[in-house]
Each structure stands twice: as structure tokens, then as C-alpha cells.
Amino acid sequence: MPDVCVLLIEGTNCEEETRRAFESVGLEAELVHLKQLTGDCKRGRRKNLFDYRVLMLPGGWSAGDYVRAGAIFAARIKSRLREDIKEFVESGNLVGGICNGFQILTEMGLLPAFDGMSEAPVACLTNNLSSSFQCRPTYIKHVGSCLFTGGIEKDRVMQIPVAHAEGRFTFGERDRELLRDLTDNKQIVFRYCMENGDEAGGVFPWNPNGSLYDIAGICNPEGNVLGMMPHPERVIDVIQESDWTRNPGRDYGDGRMLFESVAEYLKKI
Amino acid sequence: MSYTIEVRIELKKGVIDAEGETVKKSLNLLGYRIKDVNTVRIYAIKVEAGSENDAVEEINEACKRLLANPVIQNYSVTVK
Amino acid sequence: MSYTIEVRIELKKGVIDAEGETVKKSLNLLGYRIKDVNTVRIYAIKVEAGSENDAVEEINEACKRLLANPVIQNYSVTVK
Amino acid sequence: MSLYREITDRVYEINLLDSSDEEMESMSRDRSLGLNLKELRKIKKHFKGEGRNPSDVELEAFAQSWSEHCCYKTSKPILDESVFKTKAPQNICVISEDAGVVDFNEDYAYVVALESHNHPSALDPYGGAATGIGGILRDVVCMGAQPVALVDPLFFGPLDYDYKKIPEGVKHPEFLFKGVVSGIAAYGNRVGIPTIAGMVEFDESYVGNCLVNVGCVGIVRKEDIIHSRAGYKGDVYILAGGKTGRDGIHGVTFASAELDEGSEEKDIPAVQLGYAIMKEPLMHACLEANKKKLLTGLKDFGGGGLSCVSAEMAHSGGKGAIVYLDKIPLKEEGLDPWEIWVSESQERMMLTVKPENVERVLEIFDFWDVPAVVVGEIDDSSRIKVTYKGVTVLDLDLDFLLKGVVYERPYRFVEREYKDVDFRMPDLKESCLRILGSQRVGSKAPVVRRYDHEVRGNTVIKPMQGIVNKQSHGDAAVIKPLDDSFQGLSITTDVNPHFCKLDPYWGAASAVEEVVRNLVSVNSLPHSMADCLNFGNPEKEDRLGDFKKCCEGLYFAASSFRLPFVSGNVSFYNESASGAVAPTPSILGIGMVRDVRKCVTSDLKREGNALYLVGETGREMGASEYYRVLGLAGGKVPRVYPERVMKGMDSLLDLMDSSRIRACHDLSTGGLFVALAEMCFGGDLGARVDLQGMGDLRSDFKLFSESNGRWLVEVREKDSQAVVEELNALRVGEVNRDKTLDLADGGNRISLDLEELRVKWMNAIEGEE
């Protein structure tokens, strides 16, 4: 059985490279349409969530990202699979979201999930301060660990690109209070930073979207759900990085570390 | 019966309206003396329901489930 | 003086509302009996002007220049 | 009998046989058919032969198929003698279909298409540009190929154009620019195909008629290539995708006439509306069905809608067809049958399928939630028939419908003034700053960053290159389309319309050369091109004269470089009250990259390295950016010397393959100075440059001449010997860590602060990077 279920609906569009990223570290990943989990398709095409160990929500523009990015996909999953997903997470399986996937997990209440999956969203990834889509390389720092990043050193700076219009993480009026909870629970995994690891301090372009506390990725308190705006699956090999012609001699891109961590974790359990 | 209901979605006070800011900036560049721009989204929805009350209730629920995110948005529902 | 003016921008009849269509489909999938969704954009603009008339005129012009496209959209301006 | 007689519900017979010339003409005008008297008489004669009158559906079919947009009636004779003659061994299937198919490696081919979406974008920049992207994607998908890259050459009036000078009904360039870029972003980003190259040019001639060209490159396993023709007798037509509505009616006739003041109101139906979120699954479904070998033919709905698609597929397959109009799923009630027949509603594809496979095909589309229905059948009648509510409402000979008309229209070439004016050299530093801060030269990051240029994870050389957050312009982007191979495709788009306006022949030839230079800059061998020829009204002799000259220039350059044009598009009638657009033959160039790990970028790499100039600089200042900012007319437009360029190209590629070129940038708009500045920006390094070796040209001409055939390269000291010997290049300076650009030419010396230059360049086009 494949290890990873890469879930999609219409408009999801980073599924292929996400699958490839898992396969490049020796995992088996499968593209699965939401219909195949809910059973709204021919019998032969149906799939069971519990056959996988990782549920991955890839990037893209699910359902066009209308209403709010990720909101429609989230509502659709919740209305049909809420209990399954809850059980899947609570039994310790991994759930990851990249870019649109992060937005979906947040809209679904699976992140930050201070006390388990929440009924209503507690945070929001809203439009970039520039109010425009940004496709650009960024530096992020691995400031806290989760089950997806066990193999990445603490404080490691990684060059990972972003491509989104709605990536500004916020708790709205409760920014201050909930940021403290997030920090106390060690739920912040990645923060945007400068090339040398110094704080981005909210300043564009180091922080590409104006995200609260330069947040680029967070996990749930248990560490088995991760959401991040930057796209590690786009930098598996060094030639996918933005400035590789300046630094020849390496084979791997920084994004591979994350997928390797997942592979190692799955091997252990 | 079919009812037309307008859902009005606004950002909460204190939440930065990035789009509004951008519109303001471009209007200022064109020479208009704009002091502030807020953006609002409206969904005009035609819904089938047993009564006006049911319709409103149904749309209220849809707002909670999908149309508004309570972290940053307020919504209001009016029958047209 | 400072005036608050609301610009309401809607798509003309016959122009597909991609967002409206998608919202309708999603609400249907969630089980709501929605027959139609139209999206409307509102800019609530605070503008500095000599008189209410001037303010409205100025915003009307801004609509033509920047905010609306008369080929596919209708817009209306109201003083709040 | 009166002109109209109802045959069946809302279908009319039109009494052409008893109509006078005037009556026919006024009927054509009233119905916006765009058919002229000669064409109407030809149709009348044909129906006389058949002994009956046409129906309105039939007349509409002629209006579609005989429009300039669909049948190239004016351009074909000229193209046959130029662009269509460029043959090359790598061609697999070129010119004849929606996209060109070219050899990539043993198992794969790549597919190229380039098209204009000018008039719709002038009316509705967001929707027009978005549907342009949708259309070009379908052109590539209908060859069975997976799209891997999008490109968008764009042309607008100056962004700071005086609002008061804008004619009634025309939108401000800034409104158009923002709308077009958001439209392309909205659609391209949503469907998940990276937009990796393009250009943005500015000229006053585009104020009344902006140009939006869009291109797409795809990759296909050779065994999966499918053609836009009907397969076998007995196959069925399946229409897949969006429903049919009133949008886009008469799009092609609209594209085949000038825009005028009333266009804004009356042409609403001609505006098509995109729905990216339908296209994305449509693409998946078509490719899946094709991969499973369930299709015998595949074509997208483009200009002319159902009418063109069903007639052309049947005709290309040497067959006939019947279509049942009442089977077409409609968006709204009350469409007249002729409207259904010609509507250009987006996101639709036509498939031909063997009867035994229909069920499996429908299941695939159902899985992707894409509506698909059987709407007709293939026969061997060589005719196209249409029924509506059981009544035949169209029955036409395919040869007559599709081989319709070709014109040899009169043309005249208007000579221009090329005399160089004399003037005293203005302050060099001032000129440098003005050029870097001009919209033509300034940073295109505000556009490039709006597009996802790395979705799919295959973009190995990006459009902006260099140190993160200091990045600067590259010459071409590179895609690595296959998982298990390091082979790549480099992609660029070019044309300098200012050159073409002053000198259509050398301007067009220069466009081809710039394509070559850009592709070489990243270490790729130029391999093929697509062209999109944007011109004014060809019924005006001088416009057609420019068109012919451009085509000749393209042919000269392409054949000299042995580069084929594998597909293209002609867009005439790009005019408004203030005249025609500058002749704009935009070119999409594709290069073959043997090993993407050897690619070269434009950013300077290291202090201490040497800078070499490849190629010769002359006083070719005609239509240069330098003359433009100074307000000078005349001058000689750069010539193209293919032999020389190819020699330089071969040596340069050799040196790159052996990793002896650290950075490379071609010289184009703004000349040596701009190339140098951009290379410094990307590497965040300074340079000291001495121009004395360039001979006895004046300093400003050395810095700003836009002579073709030149590259600026960075090499390590230890490789400089080889570069001098093999490239015959001129050493012009060294890279350093100072944050200045120091330029000297004998007694003329200036020192420019890198950050000051960067700020000018970054802010040339308003908007956050």
C-alpha cells in the first residue's frame, strides 16, 4: 500500500511535484481525488483514507480559491469526512499541507488545533500585505521541530520559494494572546528570515506576505500536523533553486530535507 | 419558495485591509484625495426554502460553514 | 469636508460570474438548495471634497478610470 | 418572397437568390457577418448551383470560416513566400494544426503555440487576457501534449500617458496593463502551468489598441500525438467542457475589423469569459482519455466555435459529419440555433471517438466533473450537416466552405527617414539614469512576480536571476520537462517594435536575432520559433506593405539561422482612431538544452573575474532607447549579420559546455550599459569598465548603441586566454566588490552608484516588486 495520499479536487495543481518529492526519498505516494475518499465515484476508483500513513494537501487553487483560499476544499472535506480525518489525526498519522494545503488545514480547524480539531477556524491565512500574488524565493528558519522535520537541524536556514496571494498568518484580534500560546506549545516550525538567519522583522521581501511574527509554518501541539506556505516540493534538487548557478557542486535542494525526515520517521514507526 | 438573500462580508476592525490600501494608493496616485478605502464582499444568493426564516437560517449557517472566517470577518444577512 | 461613499460594482447580465458559479456549486455540495449566486464588490471610500456633489463626481470619475469596467460591469455610487 | 422565411423554430431561410447587391450587403452588415460583396456574390452563385437559398445558420458558417481570423485570406500568399518556407529536420508536424510539433528526443516531442488576444483584451483586459491563456492551453492540449510553460509578450501605451489625451471609449494604458497582468496571473496560476517568459513593451501606438500575445509550450510522448482531425466513419463527436452561451458570439469577425468608439458598448457579446476552474480538470480528462488511446481526434473550440471545429475536423480527416444542434448543453435558454453554432464560449473541446469507446470516455470526464455529451457523427459525405429539432438547417460542401477565399491585396511600402542627426553628447550619467528608469528598460519584476513561474517544479532557470532579493533580468527561462533526463527547453519571447516601426525589414530580422542571442545566453541551441504577427488594417496598402517587409525580414533571418517557424498567428486590424499599431511580429523562441546543469545566468558571480564583449558595435542608433529618451528621430536600425552571429554562437556554446563562462547577457534595448547594469544588479557586484578598445565611436554610442550580434560575458582570469582566442572577444573590464559601476572612455569617466541605479530601475514600472 502506498504511504502517502496526496489529496486533490479541481484546481489543486501541485499534486504531481508533491508526489514526485515523496518518491524521490523512496516513499510511495498516490494522487487521490476527494471523490475517491467520499465514495462519489465508480467502485473501482474508491480509496480508503486509513490505508495511508500520510495525508498530504498539496498547493494550488482548489475550487479556484474563491471565497477565501482553501475555504471551499476545507468545507467539503469537513462536511463528508470530518470524523475520519479526526480519527486519522488522533491515531498519530501525519497530515501535511503546503501553501493551499496550509490554508485548508487552517480553515478546517486542524491548525493550530490548540485543543484538538476546532469547530471554527481559529487562525487565518489572509491576503499578502502587498495585496498581490508573490512568486519568489525566500529563506526560512527551522525554529521548532515536528514529526515532519525531525531530521532537520534546529535553526537551519533553508531557501524555499513561495507562490501565493494569501499567506499572511494572523489570529485577527487575538494576535498577541494566541501567538503566546503558539510559542509556548512550540508550534511554530518555520519563520521567514534573512539569508544569514537574522529576523525578517516583518519586512518585505524577506517576509513576503506580512505574516505575524514572520510565521511561515506551524504544527499542532502533537506535532503530527504541519502546514507551511513555502513550497519544499519545488526544491528537491539543487537545479530547482533560484540561485544555483552561483553555488555549483551540490546535488540536493533544501526542500528535500523535509521529505527525507518524513521517510525516516515512517521507517522508525 | 425562493428567496434572495444578501450576505455582506466585511473585515473586522483592526484587521488590515490590504486590498483597500492598494486601491487607496492607486487612487491617490491618480490625484484623488482619498483618505481610506474599505473593501466589502457581497454574495447575492437565491435560495429555495420553506419560509423566509428558514432561508435566513440556512444562509446564516452557510456563512459559518464557508462564507466568512470569524477570525477576521464579520457578516450580516439581509433579505432582499 | 470628508465624505464616505460606497461604490457597488456588479457584473452585467450575461457575463459569467466565475466566483458566483463556484460558490453556488460548493454550497450545493454542502447540501444547500441554492439556485444562484452573484458576487458584488463594494468599496467604501472616504474622500476629501468641497461638497457632497464634488465628492460623488470625483468618485464617479475614479470608477470610470480605475475601479470598474463598463464593458462587463455596472456600478453605482451612494453617499453614506 | 421577403428576405427571411422561418424554416423551423428560429431558423430562417435567407432569400439570397432574389437579393440585389445592396440588399446582400446591408444584410451582411445588419447581421455583423463581415462578408464583403465579392464574397456574398460567391456564396450566392454557389447556392444558385444548389438550386436553393441558404439558411441563416449556413450564412453564419461562411462568416466564420471566411473571416480573416480563420482563413488567413490576406496573409496566406505572403506567408507562403516567407514564414511558411522555413523547413528543418526537427519539424514533426508544423504550421498545419493549432500548434507546431517538434522533435525533442527519441521518445518525446515538444509542442509550441502562440496567439494574439488583442481586441478582447482592449475591451476587457482581465477577461480578455485570461481567456487568451485558456485558448492557448487548449491549442497545446489538443495535440495530446501536457502544457509545461506559458509566455506573454505584451504591448501597451506609456503607463504615464496623459489621461486627458485618451480618446473616448479607450481605457488608460495603466488600467489595461494591470488588468491584463492580473488576468494572465488569475488564469495561468489557477490552472497550474508556469508563466516563465514574456515581455512588456511600451509605445504610443498601442494606446488605442494594446496587444496581448500568449504562447504555450507542451511536451508529448510521440506515440501519444493526436491530430485535430476526425478519425473514422462511424466515430462520434463528443463535446466536452463548458456549456454554450452567448459569450464570444462573432469573436472572429470582431477580430477582423478595427476597434472604434462604439466598440465598448456594442461588442459585449464578443467578449469571452474564462473559467479556469473548468479548464484544469478538462485538461486532465482529455490527456487521460488520450493516453488510454480512446480518442481518434481532438480539437479545441477556438474562433468560430462549433461551426469551425466540426467542419475543420471532418474536412482534415477527409470525412464528413452531422451535428445535432439540440444536443449541445446550453448555459441559458433562448439561444437561436445560429448562435449555438457560432458561440465562442470557452473551455470546450471536441473529441472523435469510436462507438465502442464512448462509454469509457464519458466515464473519465464524469470522474473529473467535466460535462461531456455525444453531439454528432462522422460520415464519409465530404459535407457538413446540422439538424435542429429534426430539420436539416445546414448542409454544406466542406471544400467550398473551408477552401473559400484568398486575396492578393495591393500593398505599398512607405520609405522612412534614416538620416542621423548631429547633436552634442549630453551628460552621460544623466542619460544612464534616464534609460534605466524608462518603462521599456526598467525591472519587469512587478509582472514576473505576479505569475507562478515554478509550479510543476520544472523551472530550472527562472526569469529573474541572481542573489535572492537582488534578482535581475535573465535572457531566457529553462524548463526541464522530463523526470529522467537532464535535457531542457529554453524559452524566450522577443521583438523590438520601435525598430519595426522605423524599419520593418531589419526590425523583424532583429527580432529573430534577439531570440537567437537570448537562447544562446543560457547555453542552449536555438531550435524553433513561433510567430504572432500583429499589424494594422491590411486593406490599407501601407499597412500591408509593412506586413510584407516584416515577413521578408523574418524569413531572411530565420532561414539564415536555419531556424524553422513551426506555428504562428496573424492578427490584423489592430488600429484605432489614432492609427495602426507599430508593426509587431512577436516571436517565441525555443532552444534545446543538452544538459540543464550547464546553464548560464546573467548575474555576475565573483569579484576579480573579467568582462568580455562579444560582437561588433556600430553607430546603429535608429529607434534606440537612447534616441527615444532624447527625443531624436531617424538613424540606422541595427542590421543582422547571421554568419558572424553563428560563429560567435558556436564558440560561446562550446565555452559554456566546458563551464568557462560564468555569466552571460545579450545586449539589446539600452545597449552595453543596460546589460552591464543588469549583470551587476543580479550579482550585487560592481564593475570597472573601459570602452577604449571599442574603437573610435563616441562614448555615448558605445554605451547605448543597440547593434545586434553582441553578448557580454564574465570569465575567470584563468579562462580569459581561451575566450580571447575562441571568441575573438574584447576585454572591457573587471568585476569588483565596490557597489559602483565605473565607466571610462579616454577622458570621459563616470562613476555610478549601484544602489541609485537599482532604485531607478526597480521603480520604473510602478508597483511593488
Ligand SMILES: Nc1ncnc2c1ncn2[C@@H]1O[C@H](COP(=O)(O)OP(=O)(O)O)[C@@H](O)[C@H]1O
Ligand atoms: N510579461 C512578462 N511575462 C513573463 N515574464 C516576463 C514578462 N516581461 C518580462 N519578463 C521576463 O523578464 C526578463 C527580462 O525581460 P526582457 O528585459 O524583456 O528580456 P530580454 O530583453 O532579454 O528579452 C525575462 O526573463 C523575461 O522573460
Ligand SMILES: [Mg+2]
Ligand atoms: Mg536579452
